[in-house]
Structure formats: C-alpha cells, structure tokens
Amino acid sequence: MSGINRREFLTGSAGGLLLAGCGRRKTVRRETLVSVARRPDYTQELYGELRRVLAEFPLDVRGKRVLLKPNLVEFEPGSPINTHPLLVHAALEAFRELGAEVMIGEGPGHRRNTLDMAEAAGYFETIPRFEEIFTDLNLDRVAEVRLAHPQSRLQSIYLAQSAMSCDLLVSMPKMKTHHWVGATLSMKNLFGTVSGGVYGWPKNILHWAGIPGCIADLYKTLPAHFAIVDGIVGMQGNGPIQGTPKRAGVVVVGTDLAAVDASCCQIMGIDPHRIEYLKLAAGDVGGLIRSIHQIGEPVESVRTRFDLLPEWSGLRQS
Amino acid sequence: MVSLLKSQNPDGGWPYQRGGPSWTEPTAYALLALFRQRPVAEPIRRGLRWLHAAQRPDGGWPPQPAVRQSAWVTAVVALLGPAALGADTYRPGIAWIVRQSGEETSFLSRVQRLLTGNSQTDPGWAWFPGTSAWVTPTALSMLALRKAPQCTESARIVTRLQMGVACLLQHACSDGGWNYGAARALDFDAHSYPETTGVALLALTGKDSPVIRKACRWAQAQLPKCQTSEGESWLRLGLLAHGQLPSDTPLPLRSPRTIQNAALALLSSDAIEGRNSFLE
Numbered sequence: 001m002s003g004i005n006r007r008e009f010l011t012g013s014a015g016g017l018l019l020a021g022c023g024r025r026k027t028v029r030r031e032t033l034v035s036v037a038r039r040p041d042y043t044q045e046l047y048g049e050l051r052r053v054l055a056e057f058p059l060d061v062r063g064k065r066v067l068l069k070p071n072l073v074e075f076e077p078g079s080p081i082n083t084h085p086l087l088v089h090a091a092l093e094a095f096r097e098l099g100a101e102v103m104i105g106e107g108p109g110h111r112r113n114t115l116d117m118a119e120a121a122g123y124f125e126t127i128p129r130f131e132e133i134f135t136d137l138n139l140d141r142v143a144e145v146r147l148a149h150p151q152s153r154l155q156s157i158y159l160a161q162s163a164m165s166c167d168l169l170v171s172m173p174k175m176k177t178h179h180w181v182g183a184t185l186s187m188k189n190l191f192g193t194v195s196g197g198v199y200g201w202p203k204n205i206l207h208w209a210g211i212p213g214c215i216a217d218l219y220k221t222l223p224a225h226f227a228i229v230d231g232i233v234g235m236q237g238n239g240p241i242q243g244t245p246k247r248a249g250v251v252v253v254g255t256d257l258a259a260v261d262a263s264c265c266q267i268m269g270i271d272p273h274r275i276e277y278l279k280l281a282a283g284d285v286g287g288l289i290r291s292i293h294q295i296g297e298p299v300e301s302v303r304t305r306f307d308l309l310p311e312w313s314g315l316r317q318s
Numbered sequence: 319m320v321s322l323l324k325s326q327n328p329d330g331g332w333p334y335q336r337g338g339p340s341w342t343e344p345t346a347y348a349l350l351a352l353f354r355q356r357p358v359a360e361p362i363r364r365g366l367r368w369l370h371a372a373q374r375p376d377g378g379w380p381p382q383p384a385v386r387q388s389a390w391v392t393a394v395v396a397l398l399g400p401a402a403l404g405a406d407t408y409r410p411g412i413a414w415i416v417r418q419s420g421e422e423t424s425f426l427s428r429v430q431r432l433l434t435g436n437s438q439t440d441p442g443w444a445w446f447p448g449t450s451a452w453v454t455p456t457a458l459s460m461l462a463l464r465k466a467p468q469c470t471e472s473a474r475i476v477t478r479l480q481m482g483v484a485c486l487l488q489h490a491c492s493d494g495g496w497n498y499g500a501a502r503a504l505d506f507d508a509h510s511y512p513e514t515t516g517v518a519l520l521a522l523t524g525k526d527s528p529v530i531r532k533a534c535r536w537a538q539a540q541l542p543k544c545q546t547s548e549g550e551s552w553l554r555l556g557l558l559a560h561g562q563l564p565s566d567t568p569l570p571l572r573s574p575r576t577i578q579n580a581a582l583a584l585l586s587s588d589a590i591e592g593r594n595s596f597l598e
Binding site: 075110111112113115116120136139140141142143144158179195197198199200201202204205207208238241242309311 | 334335338343381384385444497508545547549575579
C-alpha cells in the first residue's frame with residue numbers, strides 16, 4: 001500500500017486517483033467512486049452494461065492479473081445463493097477487453113467440492129473453458145500473512161497465494177443478508193481467500209477470532225480491490241443460505257469495498273453505521289459515506305427493503 | 319490408479335490438483351489407495367518419505383509443509399497405520415490426535431456455556447487447533463483411533479472414541495444426516511450434506527441407534543442424486559459400514575476432480591469388494 005493504509009486512502013485529502021497502474025500503489029483521493037446500475041434481469045444486456053460501468057472507472061489493467069472472486073456457497077441452482085455466472089462472465093469479458101489477464105477463484109466456506117458446485121451453479125455452461133481459468137482458493141498454494149494492526153484476535157493468517165499475488169482482486173458477491181453479521185457483501189466475500197485446506201470447512205478460525213474483525217483485517221490486508229456486487233436478485237431473511245430471493249435489480253460497482261458495501265446496505269434498507277465490520281474497517285462510517293461519489297442510479301431510486309431476521313431488526317435504516 | 323501415479327509430485331507428495339503443490343491430505347489418501355498395489359512400491363516409498371519429512375515435532379502433520387501448525391490432516395495420515403508409517407512416526411501422531419478436542423469443550427468454554435445457559439457437548443475434534451469440533455475432523459479422528467493398536471494410550475483412546483460417538487450423535491441434522499456440524503443456526507434447521515453424512519456413518523461403524531438408522535435412510539435416498547464424487551464415495555463407505563448399501567447401487571456417476579477424491583473413489587470401490595482400508 002506504499003505506506004498508506006486503507007482509511008487514509010478513503011479519507012485522504014490529496015487529489016489524484018485510485019489504481020495507479022492497478023497495482024498496490026494508490027494515490028489518495030477525496031472521493032470514492034461507487035456506481036449503481038439498474039439491471040432488472042440476467043440477460044445478454046448485462047455484458048454491455050458492465051463494460052459501460054467499468055469505463056466510468058479509471059482502471060488501468062492492461063497486462064495486469066485480475067482475479068474475479070465470485071461467491072459460491074451451495075448446490076442449490078434455483079436459489080439466489082451464488083453469484084450469477086452471467087455476471088461473472090460479463091466481468092471476465094469486460095476486463096479482458098481492458099487488456100487484463102483474467103482468472104476466477106473461489107474458496108467456499110462450507111462445501112469442499114468447489115468445481116462441482118461451480119458446475120451446479122451454471123459456471124461451466126456459461127463461461128467457456130471455465131476449468132482452465134479457475135483456481136480453487138481453498139486448495140491453492142498458501143502464504144502466511146502477518147496482520148499489521150489486527151481488529152480480530154488473529155495475528156497472522158494463511159491466505160490463497162492467487163489472491164495475494166494478483167494485481168487486482170475483484171470481489172463479486174451476491175447481495176445478501178447474513179445471520180451472523182447482518183449483511184454479506186464484497187468485504188465478507190473475502191473470506192473465500194482464506195485457505196480451507198488449512199482451516200477446514202467451515203473456516204471456523206474466523207468465528208473464534210471474531211467475524212467482523214476478520215472481515216476488516218482481510219479488507220486491509222489483501223491487495224488492490226474492486227467490487228462488483230450481484231444485486232439483481234439477492235437474498236433476504238435468513239441469509240446467506242436459507243433466505244428467500246429478493247429482486248433488487250442492481251449491480252453495484254466500486255473501487256473501495258467498504259464504500260460499495262455501505263452503498264449496498266443503503267439499497268437494502270440497512271443502516272451501514274450499524275454494521276460492525278464497516279465500523280471496524282472505516283472507523284468513521286459517516287466519513288466513509290460522505291467520501292462516496294455516487295454515479296449511476298441514485299441509491300434512493302433503487303432502495304429495496306430486504307427482510308431481516310428479528311435478531312437483526314436493529315439494523316434497519318430509519 | 320494410473321492417474322494417481324501420474325499425479326505424484328517430484329517431491330514425493332501429491333497435490334489436490336495435478337501440477338499443484340503437495341498437500342498432506344491427498345498424499346495420505348493416495349498412499350492409502352495405493353498401498354495394496356505391490357508394483358507401485360517406489361512411489362509409495364517416496365510418498366512416505368514426504369510424510370515423514372512433513373511431520374512436526376509435536377507429532378502431528380500440517381496441512382501443507384508451509385503451514386506452521388499441526389491440524390486435522392494428522393488423522394488422515396494416521397489411517398495409514400504403524401506398519402506403513404513406522405511406530406516412531408505413528409505413535410506421536412496418535413498421541414497428538416488424542417490430545418486434541420474442540421475449543422467449545424475447553425474448561426473456559428464449558429464455564430462460559432454453563433453461565434450462559436447453553437448446553438454442553440461431548441468433545442469432538444476440530445479442523446484446526448483452537449476452534450470448534452466439526453463432523454468431518456471428528457469422524458476422521460475416530461477412524462484413525464479405531465485403527466490404533468493397543469498401546470499406552472488405549473484407555474484414553476476408548477474414552478475419546480465413546481465421546482466422539484456421542485458428539486456425532488448430538489450433531490445430526492433434523493432431516494436425517496449430518497452437515498459440517500451445525501444442525502441449527504438461529505432457530506433454523508440446517509440441511510445435511512452427503513459427504514459429511516457418509517464419513518460420520520463410517521466413523522459410527524458397529525453402533526446402532528435411531529439417529530444412525532435415520533441417517534442410513536437419508537444416505538440411501540441421496541446416493542442416486544449426489545452431485546460430487548466425494549459425496550458418492552463417503553455415502554457408499556458409510557452405508558456399507560452399516561450393511562445398508564443397496565445391492566443395486568449403480569456405479570459412481572461423478573468423476574473425481576481432485577486427487578483426494580480419486581483416491582477416495584478407489585478406496586470406496588475396494589471397500590465394496592471387501593477390502594476396507596478405513597476399518598482394517
């Protein structure tokens with residue numbers, strides 16, 4: 001991070017812009033760009049829409065290694081559990097057109113057989129030569145990473161080498177409520193970079209160390225991020241597995257995962273100030289929200305109240 | 319078998335996927351599957367040398383040599399037994415397994431659960447030290463201990479096995495099988511998985527209870543529609559262990575996508591032919 005931490009990046013006052021050459025070097029900027037695109041369904045129009053949205057960001061990924069990290073959770077094709085393969089393919093095509101070398105990687109938290117799950121979720125059918133560009137992050141080479149100022153009880157963690165060594169990690173979660181942390185979005189999706197081969201299924205060490213703190217730690221530790229959130233059909237209620245479908249009809253894109261997640265919370269009718277991991281990651285969630293330069297659809301125009309479990313009713317945006 | 323042999327890394331270990339780094343789990347399963355094959359003695363020797371080199375001073379094995387912690391894979395290695403590993407390697411591994419239990423059954427956690435009104439559970443095994451017990455590492459550890467010959471740890475082994483049985487029975491899902499080990503979350507019933515149900519049934523070999531009978535029925539229903547090779551293998555092994563594998567069960571439908579799943583498929587086929595490497 002060239003001597004600058006994530007919070008300084010978010011709230012810093014210098015001009016300039018984000019991914020200088022898309023590597024880990026970032027220049028401080030006042031604003032964080034978040035784009036909200038209305039997309040009612042998973043259709044071919046998604047390809048053009050995503051290209052148009054990415055063009056709004058000063059991404060220089062030519063010759064860079066981009067890792068798309070979707071959210072694969074369960075073998076239930078009819079349920080909105082997993083990131084839709086069409087969105088992942090659209091991102092793959094869009095980043096390739098920008099000149100990037102694009103890979104896809106995921107390390108699910110409960111189920112071991114990632115490729116079988118990807119097949120059940122339609123990835124093989126949708127993405128040509130999927131197996132050749134896919135890495136199971138649970139079984140990848142591991143790197144032990146020391147956490148500089150951990151918010152969790154972890155001092156170090158074993159992460160998938162592919163996630164650590166890419167030039168841009170694109171978190172592609174499903175927009176879902178979550179029974180342990182309220183909402184699971186682009187930051188929580190980083191749990192898939194933690195090695196299941198080391199920690200098992202589930203990656204229970206993250207629970208013992210404190211889930212919100214671990215989310216914040218991963219956010220600060222992993223290299224340059226980008227987020228593309230699948231909010232076309234999300235999940236409400238008892239997410240991230242047993243909830244019900246909720247059509248929000250949006251794709252939310254941004255350069256900073258915390259800013260994207262804060263925007264997604266607002267779309268879902270959740271108060272981002274009450275999401276613990278956002279507080280840990282950003283410190284001042286109000287400052288984070290003020291730093292967001294919103295483009296595309298205004299959040300108010302796409303707000304869709306996601307049902308919350310009674311335990312999480314306190315998260316509701318007033 | 320040929321595919322397994324071709325996948326062995328030059329360092330003697332096996333990767334999860336061909337060309338990847340060597341990991342302990344696929345190495346142990348590959349060796350378990352190859353062990354009866356006399357013509358492949360040299361790959362086995364190289365594999366065992368890799369395992370010997372990977373063993374940690376505390377007696378356990380790390381998931382990968384780069385990891386500075388013994389973990390759940392110790393149970394998979396111990397399945398190879400003292401004849402393959404050598405007593406000096408095997409005994410510390412068994413002792414390591416016996417010392418482990420889920421953090422939720424530590425003294426402090428028990429006190430905390432008592433104070434908060436949460437029910438106590440019997441100790442099982444965790445994937446990684448300092449975390450909770452889950453179905454797969456508990457079942458694998460039980461299978462490893464079941465194979466341990468009489469030794470100085472024997473009384474403790476018997477006790478741990480009894481606790482392991484209780485732990486598994488406590489964590490069955492309401493739909494009949496087991497998932498990773500959380501049958502309920504926030505008052506919602508969670509669903510069973512084929513893989514975990516199969517390995518739990520195998521670990522409960524020789525036991526009988528309404529929970530086990532219900533799990534066998536769930537496993538029989540799942541076998542024809544299982545979506546993973548690993549699930550098919552464990553379900554076959556689990557049902558076979560309880561004499562509940564239907565005689566008209568079709569051949570496995572799914573192709574293994576990892577080395578450990580390929581080895582498990584071989585082990586499952588061997589078991590159906592009467593050579594069960596997990597129980598002998």
